[in-house]
Amino acid sequence: MGCKMTDTDPQAGAGDADTVAMSGTANKTTVAVAKPAPVIEPNTVVAVHDVHKHYTLPRETLWRDPTLVHAVNGVTFTIEKGRSFGVVGESGCGKSTLARCVMGLETLTQGSVEFRGQNIHALPVEELRQLRRHFQMVFQDPFGSLDPRMKVARIVAEPIEALEDTKLDERRARVIEVLRAVGLKESDTDKYPHEFSGGQRQRIAIARALITRPALIVADEPVSALDVSVQAQVLNLLQDLQDEFGVTYLLISHDLAVVKFVCDEVAVMNEGVFVERGPTEEIFANPQHDYTKTLLAAVPQIGG
Amino acid sequence: MTLLAVDNLTVTLNTVRGPARAVRNLSFELQKGQTLGIVGESGCGKSVTALAIMGLLPENGWADGTVKLAGENLLTHSEDQMCQVRGNRIGMVFQEPMTSLNPLHTVGRQIAEAMRLHRGVSKAEARTEVLRLLDMVGIPEPTKRINSYPHQLSGGQRQRVMIAMALSCGPELLIADEPTTALDVTIQKQILDLIRNLIEDLGMAMILISHNLGVIYQNVQDVIVMYGGARVESGPTHDVFANLSHPYSQGLFEAVPQIDDTKASRRRLRTIPGTVPELADLPAGCTFQDRCDYVTDACRPTQPPVVQIAAGHIVACLHIDAARKQWAAR
Numbered sequence: 001m002g003c004k005m006t007d008t009d010p011q012a013g014a015g016d017a018d019t020v021a022m023s024g025t026a027n028k029t030t031v032a033v034a035k036p037a038p039v040i041e042p043n044t045v046v047a048v049h050d051v052h053k054h055y056t057l058p059r060e061t062l063w064r065d066p067t068l069v070h071a072v073n074g075v076t077f078t079i080e081k082g083r084s085f086g087v088v089g090e091s092g093c094g095k096s097t098l099a100r101c102v103m104g105l106e107t108l109t110q111g112s113v114e115f116r117g118q119n120i121h122a123l124p125v126e127e128l129r130q131l132r133r134h135f136q137m138v139f140q141d142p143f144g145s146l147d148p149r150m151k152v153a154r155i156v157a158e159p160i161e162a163l164e165d166t167k168l169d170e171r172r173a174r175v176i177e178v179l180r181a182v183g184l185k186e187s188d189t190d191k192y193p194h195e196f197s198g199g200q201r202q203r204i205a206i207a208r209a210l211i212t213r214p215a216l217i218v219a220d221e222p223v224s225a226l227d228v229s230v231q232a233q234v235l236n237l238l239q240d241l242q243d244e245f246g247v248t249y250l251l252i253s254h255d256l257a258v259v260k261f262v263c264d265e266v267a268v269m270n271e272g273v274f275v276e277r278g279p280t281e282e283i284f285a286n287p288q289h290d291y292t293k294t295l296l297a298a299v300p301q302i303g304g
Numbered sequence: 305m306t307l308l309a310v311d312n313l314t315v316t317l318n319t320v321r322g323p324a325r326a327v328r329n330l331s332f333e334l335q336k337g338q339t340l341g342i343v344g345e346s347g348c349g350k351s352v353t354a355l356a357i358m359g360l361l362p363e364n365g366w367a368d369g370t371v372k373l374a375g376e377n378l379l380t381h382s383e384d385q386m387c388q389v390r391g392n393r394i395g396m397v398f399q400e401p402m403t404s405l406n407p408l409h410t411v412g413r414q415i416a417e418a419m420r421l422h423r424g425v426s427k428a429e430a431r432t433e434v435l436r437l438l439d440m441v442g443i444p445e446p447t448k449r450i451n452s453y454p455h456q457l458s459g460g461q462r463q464r465v466m467i468a469m470a471l472s473c474g475p476e477l478l479i480a481d482e483p484t485t486a487l488d489v490t491i492q493k494q495i496l497d498l499i500r501n502l503i504e505d506l507g508m509a510m511i512l513i514s515h516n517l518g519v520i521y522q523n524v525q526d527v528i529v530m531y532g533g534a535r536v537e538s539g540p541t542h543d544v545f546a547n548l549s550h551p552y553s554q555g556l557f558e559a560v561p562q563i564d565d566t567k568a569s570r571r572r573l574r575t576i577p578g579t580v581p582e583l584a585d586l587p588a589g590c591t592f593q594d595r596c597d598y599v600t601d602a603c604r605p606t607q608p609p610v611v612q613i614a615a616g617h618i619v620a621c622l623h624i625d626a627a628r629k630q631w632a633a634r
Binding site for chain 1: 346380490491492493496515516519523559560561562563575579580
């Protein structure tokens with residue numbers, strides 16, 4: 001799952017590399033801890049309440065209990081309709097696990113994820129499946145997340161094929177509509193993924209997420225694999241789609257500048273918890289937590 | 305004193321789509337102790353340039369022109385002669401520390417390899433030296449780590465090991481090809497600070513290859529911006545960034561969201577339309593013509609002239625004046 005906490009703790013320098021950072025201690029200070037159950041505003045698209053996700057690592061010896069990794073360790077937040085919430089942090093901080101928890105792709109150790117007031121982890125399988133059309137995901141790697149043997153039309157239509165009872169010509173019309181929305185052409189429907197560049201493939205992935213007309217899109221590092229000039233095109237596209245369709249975003253990224261560009265609100269994640277959270281402008285202008293300051297200071301800037 | 309003189313370097317790769325000129329007529333000089341950055345997007349020829357200097361081009365590729373290291377042309381060296389240069393006079397740090405280290409050998413053995421080969425030192429001497437190197441690149445408890453395998457180290461530590469390997473024979477030139485791309489920002493900062501300090505202490509020259517403008521700005525004295533295998537702009541780093549003059553360099557700069565931008569102040573990023581051209585069918589004339597705002601018919605038939613606009617600041621474009629005027633007015 002890529003969430004083992006084996007990377008160097010940035011504050012500890014280059015030390016303790018191959019020890020598993022155990023972040024499960026109760027004395028971790030979090031800014032965002034809110035114990036009472038969240039009050040669901042009518043405008044709230046997603047409400048994440050005190051989510052914990054622990055993984056068991058393979059047993060190293062027979063005589064010791066297997067190590068537990070606390071990938072996500074008590075995270076609470078809500079996202080309003082049409083807003084963008086960014087989670088930023090370094091590899092191993094638990095941000096991708098958090099995205100998968102919000103998408104209902106992981107079972108939670110503790111806590112709840114409510115999508116429009118429904119706890120998705122408590123829903124029966126079939127109901128959750130039906131609800132899924134309203135929240136879709138865009139993955140990081142545009143080369144690994146599209147089936148190389150399917151044509152674009154089928155890749156993009158797959159979510160509605162699985163979730164809705166639509167006729168062939170209606171499906172095709174919807175495919176063309178979303179492809180246009182992401183800046184691709186009608187003639188692209190009969191091509192295979194390998195015929196596209198990285199940026200175009202990420203557009204296809206976004207089109208696939210858009211086709212069910214979701215209220216929420218969870219994007220896990222959507223531009224990390226792209227070249228700079230192409231990254232800008234995709235970031236602009238995300239903004240345009242939000243303006244046009246009022247999509248809500250949960251954006252996961254290690255790149256502070258990307259999060260700052262896209263998001264209204266941002267949370268800085270480290271070792272499974274939000275160390276700081278607030279309106280983007282405020283966090284970047286006036287970071288309070290030492291870890292946020294370290295992160296910001298480490299970004300190589302042009303000028304200065 | 306000129307350490308490395310690259311003159312008219314052209315690298316051709318035989319691909320299924322025909323010969324692709326990955327690097328075209330690239331010339332630059334590197335003085336002893338000087339640091340040079342090469343920046344560009346994937347496929348611009350920056351890594352192939354490094355491989356050509358190291359004599360590590362893939363089998364379907366060859367280089368024309370000259371690459372002179374302290375006066376000797378490396379391109380005419382035999383493989384045996386190149387083996388005396390690689391790892392000895394030129395050290396290289398590769399991008400992906402996990403795939404460039406051998407998973408079956410301890411890091412100590414891998415760092416010692418070049419010394420044993422080039423210097424003929426004994427095992428015991430090599431061990432002492434490896435311990436010194438591990439300490440120098442900031443790995444805690446070198447006596448323990450010397451027996452570690454790569455998978456037992458974190459990404460940042462592996463990259464430190466790569467740097468120790470590259471520096472083991474005290475090279476005159478260090479080539480670092482995207483040394484921090486796979487790393488987190490805080491680790492990236494540690495590694496770049498380390499490289500910069502070592503270069504200063506040891507008086508080495510360095511070629512730093514990166515796609516990240518910030519990394520280039522912070523770490524090298526001179527910069528070359530490459531696009532489609534050719535140099536489009538070059539000069540002293542701070543002069544170039546203060547006065548970006550090629551439409552591509554300008555576009556690249558504008559396409560990157562900056563941390564001091566605000567969402568309100570900059571709702572849209574300026575993008576470069578289209579994508580990087582295929583190297584196998586590059587247009588005649590300027591490689592950037594299909595994506596450029598200033599393109600005219602004059603750009604299409606011939607290569608753009610190379611113009612010096614300030615001391616050492618070189619731009620290859622027909623429409624520099626228009627581009628600079630627009631840039632100043634933005």
